[in-house]
Amino acid sequence: MGEPILSVSGVYKSFGHVQALKNVSFTLNKGEVLGLVGDNGAGKSTFIKVLSGVHKKDGGSINYEGKEVDFASPKDAIAAGIETVYQDLALAPDLPIYSNMFLGREMVRPGLLGKLGFVDKQAMRDSVLTNITKLKATLNHVEQEVGTLSGGQRQSVAITRAVIWGKKVIIMDEPTAALGVEESAKVLDIVNEIKKHGITVIFISHTIPHVMEVSDRICVLRLGETVADLKTSETSYEEVVQFITGSKTQINRK
Amino acid sequence: MTGKTDTNIKQTFANIVTDYWIVLVFLGIYLVFVILEPLCLSLPFWGSTFNYMAEILILGVGVMFVVITAGIDLSIGPVEGAVGVAAGLTIRSLLPVVGNGWAIIAGSAVGLLLGLLIGFLNGIVITKLKLAPFIATLGMSVILTGTGYILNNGLEVVGLPRVMGKIGNFTIMGFMGFTTIIALFATVVFGVLLKQTRFGIHTYAYGSNAESAKRAGIDVDKHIIRVYMISSGMAALSGVLLVFRFNTGSPLAGANVTLYAIAACVIGGTSVMGGRGRMIGTFIGALIIAILVTGLVMLGVQTYWQQVSTGLIIIFAVYADQIRQKKALK
Amino acid sequence: MKKKIIAGLLVLILAGTFSLAAAGAGEAADDGTKTIAFVQGLSTDEFYISMKRGVQEMCDELGYKLIVDGPTKWDYTMQTPIVETMIARKPDLMIIAPVHSDSMIAPLQKVVNAGIPVITVDTNINEEIYLCNITSDNLQGGQAAADYLAEMLGETGKVAIMNTNVGVTTTEARAKGFKDELAAKYPNMQIVSDEYCEDEAEKAASIIQAVHLKHPDLAGVFGVNLYASVGVANGLDSKGVNIPIFSYDASPAVIEALAEGIIDATVVQKPMEIGATAVKMASYYFNGEEDKITNVMVENVIATKANMDDPEVSKWFYVSD
Ligand SMILES: Nc1ncnc2c1ncn2[C@@H]1O[C@H](COP(=O)(O)OP(=O)(O)OP(=O)(O)O)[C@@H](O)[C@H]1O
Ligand SMILES: [Mg+2]
Numbered sequence: 001m002g003e004p005i006l007s008v009s010g011v012y013k014s015f016g017h018v019q020a021l022k023n024v025s026f027t028l029n030k031g032e033v034l035g036l037v038g039d040n041g042a043g044k045s046t047f048i049k050v051l052s053g054v055h056k057k058d059g060g061s062i063n064y065e066g067k068e069v070d071f072a073s074p075k076d077a078i079a080a081g082i083e084t085v086y087q088d089l090a091l092a093p094d095l096p097i098y099s100n101m102f103l104g105r106e107m108v109r110p111g112l113l114g115k116l117g118f119v120d121k122q123a124m125r126d127s128v129l130t131n132i133t134k135l136k137a138t139l140n141h142v143e144q145e146v147g148t149l150s151g152g153q154r155q156s157v158a159i160t161r162a163v164i165w166g167k168k169v170i171i172m173d174e175p176t177a178a179l180g181v182e183e184s185a186k187v188l189d190i191v192n193e194i195k196k197h198g199i200t201v202i203f204i205s206h207t208i209p210h211v212m213e214v215s216d217r218i219c220v221l222r223l224g225e226t227v228a229d230l231k232t233s234e235t236s237y238e239e240v241v242q243f244i245t246g247s248k249t250q251i252n253r254k
Numbered sequence: 255m256t257g258k259t260d261t262n263i264k265q266t267f268a269n270i271v272t273d274y275w276i277v278l279v280f281l282g283i284y285l286v287f288v289i290l291e292p293l294c295l296s297l298p299f300w301g302s303t304f305n306y307m308a309e310i311l312i313l314g315v316g317v318m319f320v321v322i323t324a325g326i327d328l329s330i331g332p333v334e335g336a337v338g339v340a341a342g343l344t345i346r347s348l349l350p351v352v353g354n355g356w357a358i359i360a361g362s363a364v365g366l367l368l369g370l371l372i373g374f375l376n377g378i379v380i381t382k383l384k385l386a387p388f389i390a391t392l393g394m395s396v397i398l399t400g401t402g403y404i405l406n407n408g409l410e411v412v413g414l415p416r417v418m419g420k421i422g423n424f425t426i427m428g429f430m431g432f433t434t435i436i437a438l439f440a441t442v443v444f445g446v447l448l449k450q451t452r453f454g455i456h457t458y459a460y461g462s463n464a465e466s467a468k469r470a471g472i473d474v475d476k477h478i479i480r481v482y483m484i485s486s487g488m489a490a491l492s493g494v495l496l497v498f499r500f501n502t503g504s505p506l507a508g509a510n511v512t513l514y515a516i517a518a519c520v521i522g523g524t525s526v527m528g529g530r531g532r533m534i535g536t537f538i539g540a541l542i543i544a545i546l547v548t549g550l551v552m553l554g555v556q557t558y559w560q561q562v563s564t565g566l567i568i569i570f571a572v573y574a575d576q577i578r579q580k581k582a583l584k
Numbered sequence: 585m586k587k588k589i590i591a592g593l594l595v596l597i598l599a600g601t602f603s604l605a606a607a608g609a610g611e612a613a614d615d616g617t618k619t620i621a622f623v624q625g626l627s628t629d630e631f632y633i634s635m636k637r638g639v640q641e642m643c644d645e646l647g648y649k650l651i652v653d654g655p656t657k658w659d660y661t662m663q664t665p666i667v668e669t670m671i672a673r674k675p676d677l678m679i680i681a682p683v684h685s686d687s688m689i690a691p692l693q694k695v696v697n698a699g700i701p702v703i704t705v706d707t708n709i710n711e712e713i714y715l716c717n718i719t720s721d722n723l724q725g726g727q728a729a730a731d732y733l734a735e736m737l738g739e740t741g742k743v744a745i746m747n748t749n750v751g752v753t754t755t756e757a758r759a760k761g762f763k764d765e766l767a768a769k770y771p772n773m774q775i776v777s778d779e780y781c782e783d784e785a786e787k788a789a790s791i792i793q794a795v796h797l798k799h800p801d802l803a804g805v806f807g808v809n810l811y812a813s814v815g816v817a818n819g820l821d822s823k824g825v826n827i828p829i830f831s832y833d834a835s836p837a838v839i840e841a842l843a844e845g846i847i848d849a850t851v852v853q854k855p856m857e858i859g860a861t862a863v864k865m866a867s868y869y870f871n872g873e874e875d876k877i878t879n880v881m882v883e884n885v886i887a888t889k890a891n892m893d894d895p896e897v898s899k900w901f902y903v904s905d
Contacts (some may be wrong), residue, residue, distance in 0.1 A: 041310055052469070054468075054469060072468070073468070073471075073473075074468060074469045074471050075472075075473065078470075078471040079471075084469070086469065089462065089466075090465065090466040090469040090470070092459040092462035092466050092467065092529065092531050093456070093462055093463065093529070094458060094461070094462035094528075094529030095455070095458055095459055095462060095529075099455055099459070101459075103455070103456075103459055103466070103467070103470040103472070104456075104467075104470035104471040104472045105470075105471070106455060108452065116451065117451040117452045117453055118450050118451055119450060119451060119452055119455065163306045163498045219439040221379070269717065291798070293797055293798060295795065298793065298797050298823065299794065299797055301793065302789075302790040302791075302793030302794050302819070303790065303794075304795070305786070305789060305819075305822075306786060306787055306789075306791075307792050308786075309786050391823070400656075403628055403656055407628060407633075407905065408627070408628025408629075408656060409628065409630065409835075409836075409837075409904050410810070410835075410836075410837040411702030411839045412836055412837045413840065416844070422816065423821070423822050425822060431822065433745040433786075450608075471849050496786065499785075499786065499818065500786075500814060500815075502814070502817060502837060504785075505628075505783075505810070506642075506811065507782055507784070509782075509783060509784070509786060510783070511784070543788070546786065547790065547791060548790055548791070548793075549794075551777065551779060551794040551795055551798075551799050552778075552792050552794050552797065554777070554798075556778070556779065556780070557779045557780050557791065558750055565664045566847055584843075
């Protein structure tokens with residue numbers, strides 16, 4: 001089904017003596033949702049940071065859209081159409097919501113002022129307002145400083161930002177961690193929505209039922225290694241948990 | 255309905271008080287001076303206050319960018335001194351060759367470029383060698399103090415064309431000096447840069463959370479280098495203006511002013527933790543520091559009380575800012 | 585990593601300092617030529633540069649070897665290590681301008697204990713472990729400024745002092761001499777302001793403008809050094825006020841200001857004569873003529889635009905190398 005957009009094989013990465021990633025491998029088709037699961041410290045966040053250009057991998061290969069890539073900085077990954085909701089959200093608490101959403105790619109005014117870097121605040125506010133409404137995010141005031149938002153609201157800001165900008169791949173590292181039941185359901189709706197637009201999603205969560213609900217495939221990491229690469233339709237909650245805890249091991253069943 | 259408007263007004267008023275309380279502090283200080291000495295109302299009093307404020311403000315405007323990124327630039331005062339000496343020497347040695355006009359232009363350009371170069375080096379050391387800004391700029395300030403001495407054996411550069419003094423001491427409306435005009439102009443320009451441009455937003459973003467700025471795809475190293483170039487460049491501007499004003503390049507210029515400039519930012523609400531600060535605040539901060547000198551002189555009080563009161567206001571300002579932030583987080 | 589770089593830098597700096605010190609070790613001549621060590625108060629100040637010239641000329645005349653050093657800041661924590669290095673270089677006598685009357689006693693006691701006699705110049709120390717002191721007192725300089733200003737103003741009127749930093753002994757002494765003299769001799773003169781400008785001319789300019797606003801009948805100002813007086817002149821000039829402004833010392837910058845009428849008079853000390861006299865005293869010591877060794881107070885002169893071209897005055901102007 002579909003053409004592969006991302007194919008990862010044998011990626012490893014160490015921080016000094018800590019080998020965070022030993023062997024991460026999986027393939028993901030365009031428009032699919034991958035659920036990336038694993039226990040605390042399994043290496044999920046480290047892997048997606050490699051993918052989004054925050055960390056450089058020590059070895060292995062990442063093939064993206066048919067080309068071997070090795071992003072030197074987040075800027076490169078962003079330019080390649082990969083957006084990330086980081087586990088720590090990566091927001092600037094002193095800036096208002098709308099500035100955070102446009103950080104690094106502010107809208108500029110038309111003409112000479114724009115060339116000089118003058119930003120068009122009104123246009124950014126309007127755009128953010130539209131998107132908030134569209135995604136039904138519970139953010140009331142685009143001028144509000146992110147530092148004064150609730151944890152869940154901050155998560156909404158980060159998610160909305162990724163959704164606005166994500167052209168090809170959107171990575172979400174535990175996007176529902178701080179959210180209540182209703183809000184979590186909204187996020188799952190959003191994932192389904194972006195999938196409809198043909199965007200590929202990597203969804204990390206400890207809430208396995210959520211993962212089962214939205215994903216097409218599930219990749220289980222354990223101690224920095226891919227221990228299972230499963231089709232969601234062919235597995236079960238119990239099996240996934242067994243892989244996570246290590247009570248079941250398996251070489252990829254495709 | 256009226257009740258609602260009332261609370262709105264109250265709310266707005268409360269916002270103004272928390273946002274602009276430093277203006278009230280300034281007005282309070284000024285009011286006391288005026289009551290005790292009505293001459294403080296006069297234009298000449300404002301003239302001398304502005305003239306002293308100008309140097310602190312020019313340095314403050316530049317270093318504020320650094321402080322907003324949660325950094326610090328301890329080298330701005332020594333930059334002033336070294337640039338003054340370098341500009342003075344350039345002018346003096348070119349005088350016989352190219353004449354007054356070109357020598358002055360070349361000397362000023364050399365001074366400003368030297369400032370930008372120093373800022374660039376500060377930025378490189380901070381971003382590439384990854385030294386803490388405090389250490390990097392402390393090192394630079396010691397190097398520059400030494401360089402200021404080496405360039406001319408620690409002596410003032412004299413024998414500069416008198417026309418420089420004419421320009422440097424030019425006043426409009428009988429009270430606003432050349433340096434003051436440039437300081438106010440710079441405040442507006444850099445205020446706009448900070449508030450209205452991508453560069454400004456990225457400056458706040460970096461100070462607020464450097465890692466986030468980087469992950470948003472901002473080239474943070476380049477940005478930080480530019481920020482230190484602004485700080486150092488403004489210090490160089492001030493150094494060149496001092497040469498104009500006093501017809502002398504002095505290695506001692508700026509020996510005390512670094513901390514006053516940083517104090518102006520802090521009093522004006524710029525957070526040393528980064529991410530916040532307003533240009534208007536820095537302006538008021540510099541004005542408070544200056545008026546404490548001229549006002550206390552008018553009252554016949556020794557100016558070292560100015561140092562004591564400035565210190566108290568710094569502590570007060572930072573404390574008030576903390577309270578405000580705690581409230582905001584609630 | 586960070587720590588390593590910092591540590592590396594520190595090691596480099598220390599190594600540099602030590603090698604410099606080592607290079608100078610044991611320089612004293614062993615062919616019987618006497619070596620004099622001269623420690624300046626501030627190596628970058630024309631006053632001490634001129635004093636060094638006086639010392640050098642007299643040493644050349646009398647056939648002594650001279651070694652010179654001095655701190656780049658008026659600070660006893662910087663002068664003390666220089667004194668200690670000098671001990672290691674084993675001179676036959678040390679001439680020093682101590683930067684502090686009390687703090688420099690202990691380091692100089694070490695010099696004396698090492699068998700090196702000490703002559704103090706300019707500032708003195710509060711313990712008689714020196715052979716003699718040659719000075720042109722700052723106190724007396726301040727008095728001279730007061731007398732001359734009083735004469736210019738007809739012994740009446742309001743005057744202001746522009747000082748530099750609190751607690752700097754030399755400039756405080758100048759201001760004190762000025763104040764005491766006015767209080768003692770001129771009842772119709774009044775000091776209306778006594779402020780500190782932190783060696784920043786621009787601050788002095790704003791301060792004096794405020795003083796003048798408060799006292800429009802201000803008749804004269806004494807600035808205790810270059811920055812104070814030039815700043816005062818700038819501040820008053822930009823308000824179109826023209827009253828006598830006095831400065832102190834005769835460095836090229838002050839003399840330029842005097843020639844251009846920015847300031848009106850300056851107290852000129854005679855550092856070259858002080859230096860030469862100190863070496864004279866050293867020669868008495870070397871020759872065993874100890875009865876001739878005595879304290880000397882060298883008179884100051886006042887330079888004005890009118891007399892500054894007189895060689896008897898201009899020969900005392902300071903040199904910068
Ligand atoms: N910058 C770093 N320096 C050193 N060690 C790191 C760093 N980042 C991650 N690690 C280590 O790498 C391992 C994997 O961490 P990672 O954050 O990728 O786990 P995770 O699967 O995201 O866990 P969680 O579910 O708790 O978020 C951990 O042992 C962690 O301590
Ligand atoms: Mg994680």
